[in-house]
Amino acid sequence: MSFALSPGQFVGITGRSGSGKSTILRCIWRTNLPERGRILYDSARFGLLDLAQATQRQMLYLRAFELGYVSQFLNALPRQTARDIVLKSALEAYGADDRERAEAETERMLRHFDLDESLWELYPRTFSGGEKLRLNIAAAMIKRPRLLLLDEPTASLDNASKLKVRSLIEQLKAEGTTMLGIFHDLEFMDGLCDHEFNMQEGMMA
C-alpha cells in the first residue's frame, strides 16, 4: 500500500480490527520489520531516509529525537511516577545537562495536557485509560517530534474522554504537528483529518 504525508498534515487510517492498521504504524516505528517496500522519511539529521532500511542506530536516534509514538497503553518502565516518565523523555531530548529546563518543561507539559497535579507523583499503573493516554502524549510531545504516530488513541475511552482527546489532537494540529493516526472509530475522525484512508484486509479500500 502507498500513501504520503506532508508536514503539518494529519492523516487518518481507519478500518476494522485485523485490517492491518497498527502494522503500518509499527513498521514505521520499526517494531515490525517491513518485508518489502519503502518508508521514505525526511529526517532533520539524516535527510531523506528509507525507514525500512535504516540502521538500528538510526532508528534509535529517530525514536529519541524525531518520532513520537502514542497509544493508550503504557510502554513506560514500571515503578516510575508520571512526572518521571515525562522528565525522562525531556532529558533525552534536551540532554542531562539541561535538567532545569527539562523539569520546567515537564511541569508545563503535564499541565498543558490536563493531567491533574495530584497525579504527578503517582505510578500511572493506577491511571484511567484517558489519563494514561494524556501522559503518553505529554511524554511524546515534550520532544517536539517531527512526526507523531497515534495508535488507536481513543479505543476503549468513554465519550467525554474521547472529546478531550479530539480537542487535544486539534490543539496538536494547530501547533503544526505532523500526525499519522489509526482509528476504528469513524465518527471520531469526522472533520479532523486532512486525508483519510480506509483499510480492508491489509489493503487500501
Next chain:
Amino acid sequence: MLDEQRFGADEAPCLSVRHLSKRFGAGCPHCLAPEPQLERNVCPRCGTVHAVRDVSLDVFPAEIVGIVGESGSGKSSLMKCLFFDEEATEGDVRARPFDGGAANLLALSPQQQRAIRNTVFGMVYQNPYLGLRMDFSSLSNIAEQMIAAGSRNVGAMRARGEELLERVNIPLSREAEPPRNFSGGMQQRVQIAKALSNNPPILLLDEVTTGLDLSVQAAVLDLVQQIRRDFDVSMLVVSHDLGVIRMLADRTLVMLDGRVIESGLTDQILEDPQHAYTQQLVYSLL
C-alpha cells in the same frame, strides 16, 4: 544520556568485537572448516565444544546491548572472554576508551589485561562470590578495586566507597560489614558498587537478577537504569530473562549454540522475531 552528536554514520562504537570464538578442545579438520556440521555446539568427530562461534558485536557510547539465549548458548562464555576470565580462542576486541581502539585487547599481555579489567570494564557476575571478597568489608571490596587501579589515598577511597554504597542503597551503618552477612540482593548491589569504583566506561552484567526474588530484582534493575542515566556508561547485559532485556536493552542479540542468530531493536526482536528459534523463545513467555 543520549547525545545527538554521537549518532550517525561517523559514530564509533566504544566496544567492538569481531569474530570471537571460544573452543574447549583442540578442534579437528571437520569442525574447523567453514560452516561445520555440529551437534548443537559439539563436534561429532572430535568432541570439541564450540562455546562461542564467530560472534561480532558493537556497543555504542551510553548504549545498553542485551544478549539473550538459553542456558548453554554461550552467553556467559562470551562475557568471560571479554573480561579475560577465559582465554578466547580467536577474535578481535577493541575498546575506544582504552587506547582509541588501536590494540586487539585479546593480544595484550596479562598485565595489560588486568589493567583493563580494573579501569575499562566493570563486571557484575550472577554469583556474587565471583565478584566479591565475602570476608572483607563492603568498603574494603571497593577500596581493593581502587588500589588495583592505582589509588593510594585512603581518605579518597573511603569517600568514594561511601558515595557508591549510598548510591546502591547500602546503609552506611553496614559499610564495615562483610557481604557474607548480606542478603542476595544486597550482595548484588555491593557488587555493582564495586564494579563502578573506577568509573569504568563499559559495564558487563551477567545474569545480575537471576536467583533474586521479584521485588529485589526490581530494585536491582532500577539501579542499573539509574546508573546508565547518571554515569553515562555503556553496558552489555546477558540474561535469559526476556523481561530484563525488554526493560534494559536498546538493542538485542539472540544466541543459540554459540552463535548469534538474530539481532535487532529490542522491541522488534520481542514483537516480530524473524528466526524460528527466537519465535519459539519469545512465545514460550507466559
